[in-house]
Amino acid sequence: MLDKNGIAKRIAKEVKDGMFVNLGIGIPTLVANYIPEGVNVVLQSENGILGMGPFPFEGEESADLINAGKQTITLLKGSSIFDSAMSFGMIRSQKVNLTILGAMEVSENGDIANWKIPGKMVKGMGGAMDLVASAKNIIVAMQQVNKAGQSKFLAKCDLPLTGVRCVKKVVTELGVYEIAAQGGFKLLERAPGISIDEIKNATAGKLIIDGEIPEMQV
Amino acid sequence: MINRVVKNVEEALKDIKDGNTLMVGGFGLCGIPENCIAELVKKGVKNLTCISNNAGVDNFGLGLLLQTKQIKKMIASYVGENDEFERQMLSGELEVELVPQGTLATRCMAAGYGMPVIFTPAGVGTEVAIGKETRKFTFNGEEKEYLMEKAFEADFAIVKAWKGDTAGNLVFNSTARNFNPLMAMAGRITIAEVEELVPAGELDPDHIHTPGIYVHRIFQGQKYEKRIEQRTVRKK
Numbered sequence A: 001m002l003d004k005n006g007i008a009k010r011i012a013k014e015v016k017d018g019m020f021v022n023l024g025i026g027i028p029t030l031v032a033n034y035i036p037e038g039v040n041v042v043l044q045s046e047n048g049i050l051g052m053g054p055f056p057f058e059g060e061e062s063a064d065l066i067n068a069g070k071q072t073i074t075l076l077k078g079s080s081i082f083d084s085a086m087s088f089g090m091i092r093s094q095k096v097n098l099t100i101l102g103a104m105e106v107s108e109n110g111d112i113a114n115w116k117i118p119g120k121m122v123k124g125m126g127g128a129m130d131l132v133a134s135a136k137n138i139i140v141a142m143q144q145v146n147k148a149g150q151s152k153f154l155a156k157c158d159l160p161l162t163g164v165r166c167v168k169k170v171v172t173e174l175g176v177y178e179i180a181a182q183g184g185f186k187l188l189e190r191a192p193g194i195s196i197d198e199i200k201n202a203t204a205g206k207l208i209i210d211g212e213i214p215e216m217q218v
Numbered sequence B: 001m002i003n004r005v006v007k008n009v010e011e012a013l014k015d016i017k018d019g020n021t022l023m024v025g026g027f028g029l030c031g032i033p034e035n036c037i038a039e040l041v042k043k044g045v046k047n048l049t050c051i052s053n054n055a056g057v058d059n060f061g062l063g064l065l066l067q068t069k070q071i072k073k074m075i076a077s078y079v080g081e082n083d084e085f086e087r088q089m090l091s092g093e094l095e096v097e098l099v100p101q102g103t104l105a106t107r108c109m110a111a112g113y114g115m116p117v118i119f120t121p122a123g124v125g126t127e128v129a130i131g132k133e134t135r136k137f138t139f140n141g142e143e144k145e146y147l148m149e150k151a152f153e154a155d156f157a158i159v160k161a162w163k164g165d166t167a168g169n170l171v172f173n174s175t176a177r178n179f180n181p182l183m184a185m186a187g188r189i190t191i192a193e194v195e196e197l198v199p200a201g202e203l204d205p206d207h208i209h210t211p212g213i214y215v216h217r218i219f220q221g222q223k224y225e226k227r228i229e230q231r232t233v234r235k236k
Helices: A004-012 A027-034 A084-092 A128-134 A196-201 B034-043 B063-067 B083-090 B101-112 B180-186
Strands: A020-023 A042-045 A049-052 A075-081 A098-102 A105-107 A138-141 A169-171 A175-179 A185-190 B021-024 B048-051 B071-076 B095-098 B117-120 B134-139 B142-150 B154-165 B187-198 B217-220
Touching: A004 A027, A004 A138, A004 A169, A020 A027, A027 A098, A027 A138, A042 A084, A084 A128, A084 B101, A098 A128, A128 B101, A185 A196, B021 B180, B034 B063, B034 B154, B034 B187, B063 B071, B063 B083, B101 B117, B101 B142, B101 B180, B154 B180, B180 B187
Parallel strands: A020 A042, A020 A098, A098 A138, A138 A169, B021 B048, B021 B154, B048 B071, B071 B095, B154 B187, B187 B217
Antiparallel strands: A042 A049, A049 A075, A169 A175, A175 A185, B117 B142, B134 B142
16 A cells, blocks of 8 residues: 555656646645656746745745745746736646646546535635646546545545546555546556455445556556 | 825725725735735724635734634635634634635736636536536637636735835735735725835836836835745755
8 A cells, every 4th residue: 555655656657757747735745756867847836936946945945935835945947936817827728737636535537526525624725626627637646545444436526526527547545547538447557565356445436447457666 | 207105004004994895915924915914903994805815824914804803705715724714614704705716816817907707617517616607618629618707896905015116016026926916906996015115216117017007005014024834944
């Protein structure tokens, strides 16, 4: 079973040279740590940055320079700063090539829910609805099973939706999946040591297993 | 040159009344108009509608106006850092309209550009779309459904800039830009507080982010705290 860093490491392999990438809060943020040497990407932060760098050295942080998670950060050479409308302009017009974000639930037709638990948690959608509605390439990083042992891979999401039919790929602690065009979680890779039965038990929606499924290399 | 300078924050906010709609710049606690928020608390104006990406934290930013229950309605995209906000919302004391962040920015932009509506794919098929008109457009070779969203209308926009000149031209610093230039363009009356106010002519016209035509009142702010929400650092 993969831990958070394992999921991030596997997703990092989906990041290709020359991409502009938006990373959501949580596991997606960790992906930046595993992008292979020689793969040049530009990280976008939706509060208005292209070319986001690592955290600053102690004492060099600035209240005026934060990322979308409100963390102090640095800028890399060649970076740029812009207002929030332009930031979502480059997302909507699909100049940003890849969006990686977290989810509370995903459905077999690619719907995603990640912003609200009615009556309980209401934090708001932030930029997630804009990102999922526009991005061509969306990878979700999530836990497939909640703390109570219930699957978060559903036939239909129970929670309020963030976007419909938008997720392309999902990486969880148990495997890598593609959302099939006709609907269904198509298993592409198993996490190290995970059996098909474990994956079946952790999937409430339609699971598609086509032939021999390789174990992932991380 | 038209002079946009007002003496101080009291004069800048003198005609803000109960029930007004205010746009408030900033992302998180980054680039928020600290002086104006403090003055609004002091003035005690009530039943405000605030349009702002976030709602501050419990004891800073717009959180200060929530504590004093001066806000009747909040229009925001992300409010997760504020327990008092969540309490007032879940108990029904506070009216809340959650808006996708890009939609929020673009509804400000549309107001500043004089356009009554925008069409965006964000929120299609979700509860954000309830009661709103949708239309199908083919754009970039793809047919998709878009949601019609209205430009915001605000009595006042309150923004914070790094530098400004006496003509009202503004320059922002780093990611403290965020919503500020968009809201500056969108207010019926726009009030800008700046860290440094300089005479007209000192700022390079090529480097102005917000032209002074949009800024009706400008003043030099005092005692900026510039609180950091998440201090994340590396060891040397």
